[in-house]
Structures are given as structure tokens and as C-alpha cells.
Amino acid sequence: MSDDRARVQAYLDHVRVEKRLADRTVALYTLDLEKLSTQAREAGVLLTAVQNAHIRRWVAQMHGAGRSARGIALILSGWRGFYVWLGRQGLIDHNPVQDVRAPKAGKPLPKALGVDDAVQLATHHEEADDPALEARDACITELLYGCGLRIGELVGLDVAASGQARGWIDAQEGEAHVLGKGAKRRSVPVGRQALAALAAWLAQRAAWAGDDPALFIGSRGQRLTPQHIRVRLKRRSRLAGLATPVHPHMLRHSFASHVLQSSGDLRAVQELLGHASISTTQVYTRLDxxxxxxxxxxxxxxxxxxxxxxxxxxxxxxxxxxxxxxxxR
Known part of the structure; x- marks a missing residue:
């Protein structure tokens, strides 16, 4: 089984270094391949000897245990990529996952806030917070809702453009330059309210600043993590009196839905969100x-x-x- 471990690690190195997948994606692949290795070990076969029948049985077991169709589909995608890589290395002559599909499931609509709730969240002011903390969280909320940024794009923003910066905001031009999925860069407009929130945060940020170039930092001067922002946003939505806890991607959905409702321009929304395919954006027509x-x-x-x-x-x-x-807004 040591060969299996070595091959899994080599594949994970491949997707991290050569394909440049995000750390979270690599972490999910790691969990999926650990599950595959466990299943193969319990079946008494090497990963290179896994057959189509094995995969189908494991899918049936996951489904019977209550795993969602979407969850199974994501696991199969990770396994399929691993076996494609093994085939390119000449270690297998067929892909046992190739013809296996997850159970069908209905596609849930993305959760988006109503316009009034989104504005209520964005305009909420928490008097009890430290002024710097309040200014930072308000700016985060404005950029997520006002620009439709992904959480990874937001945390990657730096104060200023540089050769190492993943993203930055040009306040003079009113544009945010971000690094999205697949290491694709795009520019999105930043509205007046978001620019005002940015200026207020930058005025407060100096009290916390260390050597980290990150736009959004904690009181110790270190770049905020996605999890920290999720916790702060959930807290803010509760204090703002919203009935539904808000997460960062909900604000991205809200941005897309509200722009589409007002403009009816699906192609423009696609460009603003950075979707490679317009079919991904079309879900917002159902929301509309x-x-x-x-x-x-x-x-x-x-x-x-x-x-x-x-x-x-x-x-x-x-x-x-x-x-x-x-x-x-």
C-alpha cells in the first residue's frame, strides 16, 4: 500500500504545483482520495487495480448512507481526475470511474437576499464595536455585495498594486482588480458606497498595520482568513436584524440577482462574476x-x-x- 500513498501524494503535488489549484480544492481532493484509499484497502485491492464494479458499489454505499447527490458527484470528480492522471503515467489501461455517475438530484437555487435586506446589512452600523473593526467589516460587506467578489478574491486584495499582489483596488478609477478561479484576472467596478467604506477603513487600518500588505487584516496585522470573515459576516447579519444568517457567497448571489433584475443583461452579469460559461450565470434568471x-x-x-x-x-x-x-446602491 506504500505505492498507493506515493501515487496519491504525487497526484496532489501535480494539482497543486502544475495545475495551480486553490489550497481549499487540494484539501478537498486529499479527503476524497483518502476515502478512495480506505475503500480500496478494505476491498483488498491496490488503487491501480480498482474496477468499475468497485466504484459503483462504493457510490451505492455513499448514497445509502445519506450522502447527497452533489457530494457524491464532487467525490467522483476527484476520483476521476486521479485516474486520468494515472492513465497518463501509464499505470492503468482504463479509468474505472469513467462511466460512473452520481444519483440525479434537483438543482437548488442559490440563496440571495432581497434588496431591502441587502441594503439593511450594508448600512448597519455597530456602535459597540471598535471603530476600526466596524469600518473594516462595513468595507468587507460593501465589497462583497457591491462588487460580487468571491471570498478568495476578497482576502487576496492588497492595499496597493505590486508584482506580488493577487488583487488590489484602484480607488481613483473605481475598479477592483482580482485574481479569480483558474488564476484568471478580471476587473470589476467599485461603487460610490464601497469606495466611501474603503476610505473609512484605510483611515482606521493604520492603527493595526504591520508588514502584511493585505487590505483586510486583524488587530495583530495579519491577513484575514476566509473563515474569520464568515464568522464576522454571520455576526453582522444577526446584529442587523436579518432573519437569515448571511455568508459571503450569499452576497455574491445577491449582487448577481439584483443586477440582473435591474438590467436584464445576462452577459454583463457573466463578465462581472467572472464565469467561464454563461450556463453558470443562467441560474440567476431562475432567481429573477x-x-x-x-x-x-x-x-x-x-x-x-x-x-x-x-x-x-x-x-x-x-x-x-x-x-x-x-x-x-
Whole structure:
């Protein structure tokens, strides 16, 4: 089994160094391949001797144990890539994962805040916090919602552009330059509110600054981690009175949904988000329709006659219900 361990490690080195995958992706691949190695060891076979029947049995076991279809699909993707690499090394003559698919599952819509909730979160001010802490968290919220940044893109921002900087904000031009998935760079506009929050944070940041060039740092002067930002954002959403705990990607979803609702320009949203394929962006058209359907249900006196709904015996109710209006920031 030492050969198995060596091959797994060589593959992980390959995806980290040559394919330049993110640290979190490599960590997930590591867990998936540890699971594969355990399954193979329990079956008494080397990884290079695993057959299609083994993979199908393990998928059935994961499904029976309650693993979600999406979770199984991600595991199979990691295993499939590993066996593709083994084939290129000449260590196997077939890929046992090639024709195996995860169980089908419905695609859940991404969770996005309503416009009013998003604005409420962005404008919330926490008096009890240290002024620097409040300014930093407010700036983080504005950039996540105002620019649609991924959490990795946000934590990668530096104060100024340099040869080593993964990302930075040009306040004069009103642009954020970030390094996205697949090491692809893109530029996104930064709105007036986000620029004001940035200026307020930079004025406070000097009290914490050390040698780290990171834009967002803690009180000890070190770059914030994604987990730290998730905790702070969840806390902020609770203090702002939102019913749903907010995570960074929810603000990215909210950004995309609200821009699409206002503009109807799917291609522009694709560019702003940095999606390689427009099919990834199209999920927000479903969110947009969902919002329109809710407005219709609340406002139209005959909405109850839609398929699958009981007629509304009191159309007058609709007369007192105003549809939510969208506001831009």
C-alpha cells in the first residue's frame, strides 16, 4: 500500500504545483482520495487495480448512507481526475470511474437576499464595536455585495498594486482588480458606497498595520482568513436584524440577482462574476423569475388562479399589498 500513498501524494503535488489549484480544492481532493484509499484497502485491492464494479458499489454505499447527490458527484470528480492522471503515467489501461455517475438530484437555487435586506446589512452600523473593526467589516460587506467578489478574491486584495499582489483596488478609477478561479484576472467596478467604506477603513487600518500588505487584516496585522470573515459576516447579519444568517457567497448571489433584475443583461452579469460559461450565470434568471412570481402572487387579484394554487377568496387583499421595489446602491 506504500505505492498507493506515493501515487496519491504525487497526484496532489501535480494539482497543486502544475495545475495551480486553490489550497481549499487540494484539501478537498486529499479527503476524497483518502476515502478512495480506505475503500480500496478494505476491498483488498491496490488503487491501480480498482474496477468499475468497485466504484459503483462504493457510490451505492455513499448514497445509502445519506450522502447527497452533489457530494457524491464532487467525490467522483476527484476520483476521476486521479485516474486520468494515472492513465497518463501509464499505470492503468482504463479509468474505472469513467462511466460512473452520481444519483440525479434537483438543482437548488442559490440563496440571495432581497434588496431591502441587502441594503439593511450594508448600512448597519455597530456602535459597540471598535471603530476600526466596524469600518473594516462595513468595507468587507460593501465589497462583497457591491462588487460580487468571491471570498478568495476578497482576502487576496492588497492595499496597493505590486508584482506580488493577487488583487488590489484602484480607488481613483473605481475598479477592483482580482485574481479569480483558474488564476484568471478580471476587473470589476467599485461603487460610490464601497469606495466611501474603503476610505473609512484605510483611515482606521493604520492603527493595526504591520508588514502584511493585505487590505483586510486583524488587530495583530495579519491577513484575514476566509473563515474569520464568515464568522464576522454571520455576526453582522444577526446584529442587523436579518432573519437569515448571511455568508459571503450569499452576497455574491445577491449582487448577481439584483443586477440582473435591474438590467436584464445576462452577459454583463457573466463578465462581472467572472464565469467561464454563461450556463453558470443562467441560474440567476431562475432567481429573477422567482422574484417576479412572488411579486405577482402578492399584487395581482387573480394570482390565486395560477396552476397549483388555490383561488384567493379576497381579491381586496391584493389592493393593500405593494410589490417590492428594487433600489440600486
Amino acid at each position: 423569475f422567482q422574484h417576479l412570481a412572488q411579486v405577482y402572487d402578492a399584487a395581482h387579484p387573480r394570482a390565486g388562479t395560477r396552476a397549483g394554487q388555490a383561488p384567493d377568496p379576497s381579491p381586496a387583499v391584493a389592493e393593500t399589498t405593494k410589490p417590492r421595489t428594487t433600489r440600486s
